[in-house]
Amino acid sequence: MKPALPQWAGDILSYAGKRALVGMVLVGSLIVVGWSLTARVSLITEAHSSIQSAFLLDRELTTLRTKWSGPVQEEIDQEVRQADAQLIQGFEHTVRWLENVRAQSLKLGFSCEHSLGQTLPAPEHLVGVQLLPVKFVLGGETPQGSYEAMIELLRALDEGQVRVDLQEMIITGDGNGVQRIVIQVYVWMKHIG
Amino acid sequence: MKRNNTLQTVLGVSLIHGQFLASAFVKGEMTGSWSAPSVVEGVDQIQMALAEAIRATHFPGQTVSLLVEDRRLVHQYHLVPPMSKKDLDVYLDRMADREKWGEGPAVWRYRTAMGGRGQQGVLLDVWPQSYVDEVIQACQAVQLTPVHLFPLSAVFVDQVRTLGAEPDDVLLLVTRAVGKIVLVIATGEGKPLFDRFLSGNVEEAQSPARIGQEITRTLLFVNQQFEKQVGQVWVMGESEGFSAEAIQPHVDMPILGSPIVPDPAYWIFIGTNLPPTHDTNFIPKEIRQGPRRRAMAKISVALLVGLVCFSVSMTSLIEALLARGQSMAAMIHDQVQDRQREKGEWVGRVEAYQSQQAWAQTILTNRVPPLAGWFLGYLGEILPDELVLDRVSVVRDGAGWDVALSGTGPQQPSVGVDRLKLFEERLVQGPYHVVMTKRWQDGWLKGFGSGSSHSTDRSRHRFEMEGRIQ
Numbered sequence: 001m002k003p004a005l006p007q008w009a010g011d012i013l014s015y016a017g018k019r020a021l022v023g024m025v026l027v028g029s030l031i032v033v034g035w036s037l038t039a040r041v042s043l044i045t046e047a048h049s050s051i052q053s054a055f056l057l058d059r060e061l062t063t064l065r066t067k068w069s070g071p072v073q074e075e076i077d078q079e080v081r082q083a084d085a086q087l088i089q090g091f092e093h094t095v096r097w098l099e100n101v102r103a104q105s106l107k108l109g110f111s112c113e114h115s116l117g118q119t120l121p122a123p124e125h126l127v128g129v130q131l132l133p134v135k136f137v138l139g140g141e142t143p144q145g146s147y148e149a150m151i152e153l154l155r156a157l158d159e160g161q162v163r164v165d166l167q168e169m170i171i172t173g174d175g176n177g178v179q180r181i182v183i184q185v186y187v188w189m190k191h192i193g
Numbered sequence: 194m195k196r197n198n199t200l201q202t203v204l205g206v207s208l209i210h211g212q213f214l215a216s217a218f219v220k221g222e223m224t225g226s227w228s229a230p231s232v233v234e235g236v237d238q239i240q241m242a243l244a245e246a247i248r249a250t251h252f253p254g255q256t257v258s259l260l261v262e263d264r265r266l267v268h269q270y271h272l273v274p275p276m277s278k279k280d281l282d283v284y285l286d287r288m289a290d291r292e293k294w295g296e297g298p299a300v301w302r303y304r305t306a307m308g309g310r311g312q313q314g315v316l317l318d319v320w321p322q323s324y325v326d327e328v329i330q331a332c333q334a335v336q337l338t339p340v341h342l343f344p345l346s347a348v349f350v351d352q353v354r355t356l357g358a359e360p361d362d363v364l365l366l367v368t369r370a371v372g373k374i375v376l377v378i379a380t381g382e383g384k385p386l387f388d389r390f391l392s393g394n395v396e397e398a399q400s401p402a403r404i405g406q407e408i409t410r411t412l413l414f415v416n417q418q419f420e421k422q423v424g425q426v427w428v429m430g431e432s433e434g435f436s437a438e439a440i441q442p443h444v445d446m447p448i449l450g451s452p453i454v455p456d457p458a459y460w461i462f463i464g465t466n467l468p469p470t471h472d473t474n475f476i477p478k479e480i481r482q483g484p485r486r487r488a489m490a491k492i493s494v495a496l497l498v499g500l501v502c503f504s505v506s507m508t509s510l511i512e513a514l515l516a517r518g519q520s521m522a523a524m525i526h527d528q529v530q531d532r533q534r535e536k537g538e539w540v541g542r543v544e545a546y547q548s549q550q551a552w553a554q555t556i557l558t559n560r561v562p563p564l565a566g567w568f569l570g571y572l573g574e575i576l577p578d579e580l581v582l583d584r585v586s587v588v589r590d591g592a593g594w595d596v597a598l599s600g601t602g603p604q605q606p607s608v609g610v611d612r613l614k615l616f617e618e619r620l621v622q623g624p625y626h627v628v629m630t631k632r633w634q635d636g637w638l639k640g641f642g643s644g645s646s647h648s649t650d651r652s653r654h655r656f657e658m659e660g661r662i663q
Contacts (some may be wrong), residue, residue, distance in 0.1 A: 022493045026500065033504040040511045042646050047522045054525050058533035064539040068546060083553035123557055127548075147573055154566035163556060169565035171585040188556065 086163040087129065088189030094132070097162055097187070101136065104156050108149040110138035110181070122188065131186040133167070138181040146178040154183070163188040194447060202254035205339065205461035208233060209262040209345060209370075214457045215246035217254075218465060225250035226458060239331035247335060255484055257332050258341035260464035262370075265294040266344050268429075270387040271507065272312040281315070289319040302473045304350075306385040309419035314387060318344045318473055322418040325475050338484050341464060342475040346388055348463040349375055354383040356427055356451065363421045367404065367440070368429040368455060374399055376411055378423065386419060405443020413447070430455050443509040506526055564594055564662065568625060572598075575619040577612040579603040580656075594628060594662040600655045602637065609654055613637065620660065631659035 088094050098114055104111035117133030138150070150171070157164050168184035205216045211232035227249035235240045243257065269292060273284060285303055293299035300322045306314030324644035325342065332339040358364050358381030366377045370556045374391040391399070391407055412423050418536030426444065428437040429451035437450035453459070468473070469481050479486075534577065565587035576582060589595075613633045620627040633656040 007559060019490075019493075022490070023498060026493075026497055029497070029500055029504060033500075033507070036504075036508055037511070040508075043515060044511075044518075047518055047525070050522060050525045050529055054529045054532060057529060061532060061539065064536070064543065067630055068539070073546070076546050076553070079553035079557065080549050083556035086556055087489045123559075126552055126555055129552075129556070144461070147569060151566050151570050154563050158560075158566075163560065165561040166565050166589070168588040169586070170588075171569065172583060174581065174583050177631040182598055189249055 084187065084190075085161060088132065088162055088187055090190065090192055094187075094189065098134070100160075101157065104153060105136070105138055108153055109146070110149065110153070113137045114138075119189075120186070128191045129188060130191050131165075132189050134185055134187055136181075136183045136185070138183065139179065146173075150178065150181055157183075157185060202478075203259070203465050203481075204243075204250070204252045204254060204257045204342065205465040206243070206246065206257055207260040207345075207398070207464070208239070209260075209457070209458050210264065212457070213239075213242045213246075214461065215243070215250060215252075216458050216461045217246075217250035217252040219253060222459075236327035236331045239328060240334045243331060243334045243337060247337075255336065255338055256340045257337040258343075258461075258465040259328060259339060260341070260343050260345060260348065260461055261328070262373075263320075263324065263347035265321055265324050267292050267317075268344060268346050268390070269317045269319075270306070270389075271315045271317055272308060273315055275311070275313055281313075285315065285317060288317060293319050293321060295321050300325050300475060302475060304347075304385060304472045306387055307380070307419060307450055309421075314385075316346070316385060316388065317511045318346065318475075320344075320475060321454055323336045329476070329480055338480070339476045340469050340481050341467065341471075343464050343467060343471065343473055344475075345370060345460065346375070347389060347467065347471065347473040348391075348460050349377045350379050350385045351467065352429065352453075353377060353379040353381065353464060355453065356425070358425060362424045363374075363415065363419075363425050365408065365415075366429060366451075367408065367427065368451075368644070369399070369432060369435050370455070370460065374404055374435075376407060378411060378415055384416065386421075399435060401439040402443050404435070405440050408440070408444050408448075425449060427451050429453055430445045430599045435603070477482075490649055493632070561589070564625075565589075568596070568662065571623065571625065575616065575623060577615055579608060580616055590661075592663070596658075596660045596662060600656060604654070606654065609637070609656075613656055617658065620658070625662045627660035627662055629658065629660045631657065633658045 088097060101114070102112045113136070115135045115137075117135070120131040120133065122129040122131055138153070154166065154169075158166065165181070165186040165188075167186055168182070170182040171178055171180070173179045201221045202219050205218060207214045211234050213229035213233040215227050216223050227246045229242045233239055246252070254546070267289075269288075271285075271288065271479035273281065276284065285301060289299045289301035298321075299319050301317060301319040303318070306316050306318045308314040328342060329339055331471070349366065349370070352368070353366055355362055356364060356366070360380060362381040363386065364379060364381060365470045366379070368375050368377075371442060376389040376391070378386040378388065380386070389407070389411065391403070408426060412426075413420055415423050423446075426446060426448045428440060428448055431450070437448040469476070474481075476554070568587055569585065572582065572585065579600055580596055580600055584597070584599045585598040587594055588597075602613055617633060618628065621629060636657040637654060
């Protein structure tokens with residue numbers, strides 16, 4: 001004879017109770033496993049995402065290095081140096097350039113006077129660059145062929161090392177030749193103070 | 194003997210007033226039998242007898258079917274008014290409690306029988322709960338699951354169906370079972386009307402005359418109570434003084450002899466063939482289904498253990514992988530951080546490069562062509578000889594150049610007009626496509642009309658032209 005169990009113990013140990021208990025344990029286990037797997041899988045997914053990010057970043061960096069290192073960088077530096085060389089670097093450079101123009105004018109048979117205007121901002125708002133308006137007044141006794149001399153001077157200005165944009169040209173004269181030439185140019189120079 | 198129901202392997206036991214007989218059926222075939230040499234009573238003796246029967250018959254199964262006739266069983270026939278099952282249960286519960294053997298709670302089963310005169314017949318079997326519990330405990334003690342616990346009366350009605358009568362025919366079956374004469378009245382399809390057990394002095398109760406007398410009384414009772422006529426009277430079994438021939442002289446209607454000669458093993462066989470859901474089975478469903486439930490429980494536990502093992506293994510595996518990957522993940526994370534920083538630097542550097550490149554390109558290219566100089570050279574080529582320019586102005590205005598020309602023409606007006614027209618045509622149609630905004634005619638005609646007031650040279654006429662080079 002088995003010893004009699006209390007009512008509550010009998011209820012718990014009854015078949016229905018056992019079945020419910022097993023069911024609860026099963027469901028509980030599944031929930032715990034599911035939760036654990038979900039949490040861990042999210043970690044794995046995160047790691048996978050990191051690896052993918054690292055790979056993509058590597059690829060982007062490789063592309064950037066390939067595209068912008070070495071020759072390209074040299075080329076840009078070269079261009080910048082060339083562009084910089086075409087700018088008036090400062091006051092002394094301005095004086096030298098004006099003297100050079102005067103010398104060329106005299107060489108071509110022109111007397112040369114110049115006046116400087118207020119600096120203007122560079123087109124396209126180029127950083128560190130401004131335009132210096134310079135007006136040249138050429139005169140003197142200019143024999144036949146003064147047109148050719150003037151064009152020679154213009155060519156010298158345009159093809160010189162400093163970038164110069166011709167803005168205005170007024171020529172007065174008569175049938176015998178040129179009496180007065182007014183040339184206004186914009187000289188590109190570095191921004192000074 | 195071959196069995197045909199679902200209990201293919203079962204130990205059939207009859208315990209009739211202490212006489213223990215066991216027959217082992219394996220896969221439907223009876224493989225052995227064993228009878229106790231002495232009277233078996235009480236849970237201990239039943240348990241020992243069962244153990245001995247298992248041993249003697251080499252019974253390999255786990256189920257037992259019991260057919261029991263015991264002094265503690267109360268078997269009664271009741272006629273009750275028609276009522277619902279719920280009310281009938283209450284009524285029979287009271288009846289069982291009143292009619293039970295001894296003290297203590299009773300357990301009862303019933304079968305409905307045909308009634309008569311507006312009443313319902315009920316065959317009620319009542320056992321003390323303690324006795325049923327003892328039998329169950331005795332079986333379980335020897336690792337057997339009881340699936341049947343039938344009173345002997347349960348198997349008799351079933352025999353009526355074997356007599357081959359029409360379903361609606363009423364039959365009277367007389368048989369001898371374990372020292373008792375049993376009279377069962379039922380329809381051909383096995384629906385009982387009632388049954389009777391002849392008691393009293395054994396010799397007197399089992400004499401042909403007494404049996405014939407009881408048969409006659411029963412026939413009359415059926416006629417009166419149920420208003421039905423018994424069509425056939427059968428005698429099952431044959432022994433000294435108990436046969437159809439012996440009883441026939443005492444009964445007015447023909448008595449037929451059943452070809453079946455029952456012995457105790459036969460009733461065991463019949464009992465094991467009854468369905469476990471039979472109305473008179475005293476084994477509760479929970480006990481009957483114990484093995485299956487235990488098997489299910491084992492499977493559930495195995496599944497649970499398997500699931501837990503699987504869960505633990507998977508978790509361990511994942512944790513191990515994660516632990517191994519943890520350092521790698523940290524390294525990758527650092528690498529990603531470095532790469533992002535480096536990418537940021539590169540993006541800034543590239544922006545600076547692009548800005549520098551654009552800056553340099555703007556200075557090196559997009560130069561304003563010295564159009565004024567070229568235009569002056571061109572003027573030297575297209576200016577007719579008779580025209581003299583004394584002022585040329587070329588001024589840059591936005592994307593174009595404004596041109597202003599002034600000078601003097603020849604003294605002869607018609608020649609001057611021709612030369613000026615030619616000069617203008619060359620300006621307009623030439624490579625610079627000068628769009629004239631102020632034509633020479635207005636000033637020239639005015640000067641010409643006013644006697645060349647604008648002329649510095651009275652012999653020549655002044656002209657002025659303005660235009661735009663796009």
